[in-house]
Amino acid sequence: MSAQDFHPALFLIRLDCRKGTRHWFFRWMLMRAYRFNQSSMIERVAFDDDAHTLSISFRQTGKYFYYDVPATIFDELCKAVSVGTYFNEQIKGRFACRRDPERRRFGPKDE
Known part of the structure; x- marks a missing residue:
């Protein structure tokens, strides 16, 4: 794996939500x-070194x-066979x- 395999990216991630309110906390990181082109299980990964979040x-x-x-x-995940x-x-x-709270689900909404 070379340094060209890593691509810094900017993500907007919701870190916390207070239940019952519309107050969301965002942070740029x-x-x-x-990106894994050969894996049938995982498409891509990203890591925030400051927050230790994968x-x-x-x-x-x-x-x-x-x-x-x-x-x-x-680092080991990116190098894994x-x-x-x-x-x-x-x-x-x-x-x-x-699970990512922004993930959109298809089908009927839970009541």
Whole structure:
């Protein structure tokens, strides 16, 4: 993997929402990002070094945020021979996780 594989990107991410209100807190963050063209499971990842937040966009289920992730996990994920295997063995179930609140769902709304 070369330095050309990492693409800094600017993301607007909702960090917190107070239940029952319309007050949203946003923060601009400069993140390191990587796209996986060969993975059938993960499309792209991004990492915020300051917040230690890993964003993973799955091909089938959308985007999830993983919190308090060391930078080495992101670096190793980007270098992994099998991204899905690395995710299952080193990330899944090991870090606090939340689905992207901006993810749009199709179908009827929950009542």
